[in-house]
Amino acid sequence: MSNRSGKAYALTTLCPIRNGHEGNMSFDKITRHRIQLLEEDSGSPFARIPNTYFARLFILNDVFFEQGNDVHHDHLKSKYLVFTSNFHGDLKPYLKGMWDNANDTVRSIWEHAVAFDKVRNSDDFIAYIRKCQLTTSLFFNGSTDDELRFQLKSLYIKQAFSEFVLAHQNKSTSELRTAFNEFMQQMQSDNLNDVSWIPGQTRLSHLY
Amino acid sequence: MSNVAGKAYGMNVITPLRWWTAVWQKIAFSVAEHFPVKLKGLITLSLIHYARWTIISRNSFPRLEKSQPKETLNYSYMLFESNFNGSWDQYIDSFSFAIPTGLDFFWAWNIKYPKSIPLHDFYHYIRFNQVECDHYYNAYPLASANDVKSARSLFHNLTQFNAETHDLSDEDFAVAWKKLLVSNQHALGSMGEGPAMSTSRELVLDHRCTNHKISQQRQQQEA
Numbered sequence: 001m002s003n004r005s006g007k008a009y010a011l012t013t014l015c016p017i018r019n020g021h022e023g024n025m026s027f028d029k030i031t032r033h034r035i036q037l038l039e040e041d042s043g044s045p046f047a048r049i050p051n052t053y054f055a056r057l058f059i060l061n062d063v064f065f066e067q068g069n070d071v072h073h074d075h076l077k078s079k080y081l082v083f084t085s086n087f088h089g090d091l092k093p094y095l096k097g098m099w100d101n102a103n104d105t106v107r108s109i110w111e112h113a114v115a116f117d118k119v120r121n122s123d124d125f126i127a128y129i130r131k132c133q134l135t136t137s138l139f140f141n142g143s144t145d146d147e148l149r150f151q152l153k154s155l156y157i158k159q160a161f162s163e164f165v166l167a168h169q170n171k172s173t174s175e176l177r178t179a180f181n182e183f184m185q186q187m188q189s190d191n192l193n194d195v196s197w198i199p200g201q202t203r204l205s206h207l208y
Numbered sequence: 209m210s211n212v213a214g215k216a217y218g219m220n221v222i223t224p225l226r227w228w229t230a231v232w233q234k235i236a237f238s239v240a241e242h243f244p245v246k247l248k249g250l251i252t253l254s255l256i257h258y259a260r261w262t263i264i265s266r267n268s269f270p271r272l273e274k275s276q277p278k279e280t281l282n283y284s285y286m287l288f289e290s291n292f293n294g295s296w297d298q299y300i301d302s303f304s305f306a307i308p309t310g311l312d313f314f315w316a317w318n319i320k321y322p323k324s325i326p327l328h329d330f331y332h333y334i335r336f337n338q339v340e341c342d343h344y345y346n347a348y349p350l351a352s353a354n355d356v357k358s359a360r361s362l363f364h365n366l367t368q369f370n371a372e373t374h375d376l377s378d379e380d381f382a383v384a385w386k387k388l389l390v391s392n393q394h395a396l397g398s399m400g401e402g403p404a405m406s407t408s409r410e411l412v413l414d415h416r417c418t419n420h421k422i423s424q425q426r427q428q429q430e431a
Contacts, residue, residue, distance in 0.1 A: 142256035
């Protein structure tokens with residue numbers, strides 16, 4: 001059992017939500033409502049958290065059983081905020097990055113979670129999430145475990161090179177060679193911070 | 209609010225299993241982890257970015273304060289989460305047809321698991337036990353898992369080609385160029401939006417608009 005596959009990490013957490021309500025809305029509904037109002041894609045708070053490949057939030061209201069009286073039917077006494085993430089690297093720096101870069105969102109989403117009122121700083125947040133963490137029984141990595149900046153940079157170059165090849169099909173070797181040298185300089189393959197996709201990008205910017 | 213983020217679908221399925229069979233299930237996962245041949249089918253399908261199975265023992269639901277009621281559960285639970293390319297139907301079809309024994313191996317002890325064939329019962333089982341995402345984020349909505357993997361190999365091949373062809377004659381460069389394109393043709397092609405992406409975005413925008421209206425109405429009522 002492992003949360004890791006190479007340098008990729010699978011974080012699974014169940015954070016209990018306090019039973020109770022504010023006005024006419026229960027705390028779990030308030031939490032869900034806030035989650036559903038989060039921006040998507042590049043506007044998502046997870047786009048600001050370094051090295052996040054994928055992340056999701058949902059509320060687990062109860063457990064389910066298909067019809068039939070041949071088994072006991074369990075019911076949960078608390079509702080749980082389920083937060084899971086796939087990211088590159090170690091858990092501690094990832095959670096610190098989450099606290100530092102999406103602080104308002106974290107405070108808002110977890111406001112009604114049990115014991116979250118004692119969380120004051122990134123160390124508290126890391127300790128809190130660890131208490132809510134479950135060990136992954138089997139983690140399957142069908143992708144890569146590279147740093148996100150590298151994944152985004154290589155995707156950018158893949159798209160740009162595909163367009164380059166298409167645009168230079170009938171060029172002479174010397175023209176092709178000159179253009180290719182310019183292309184590689186333009187790509188800045190050693191620079192992972194620029195000339196790349198941004199996290200959560202949903203539109204292509206065509207070079208050719 | 210959507211299970212779709214670009215070309216990826218985020219699936220969550222939670223299913224009960226008896227506490228003693230949860231132990232067997234953990235052993236099965238451990239076998240799969242140490243003998244990756246059991247995961248060969250998943251690798252062959254090639255449509256999954258990342259997936260995970262988490263056994264939640266009946267006594268291990270997090271309890272952080274004494275004031276939080278203690279769960280008294282008869283069963284343990286298995287939470288399955290996947291980030292895959294394509295639609296829900298494509299995913300379930302692919303799994304059921306391509307790796308039925310693998311699926312049965314992973315869900316063997318789950319209560320009322322109907323087995324992956326016939327497909328109709330398996331469809332119903334997954335749909336019944338699925339929980340929708342309230343927020344789903346994907347760092348590269350335009351890319352599939354195969355795009356990410358092929359981009360990595362292309363990056364290395366391209367930088368290597370660039371370093372090795374500086375001193376070649378034009379004739380030798382032309383030969384090397386053709387060789388580069390042939391050996392990397394699987395990595396070439398424009399990415400762009402998948403068909404599910406546009407539909408999803410429209411639904412998300414509609415939903416968000418409705419949520420804002422409800423939020424504004426609440427604020428007006430409270431004022």
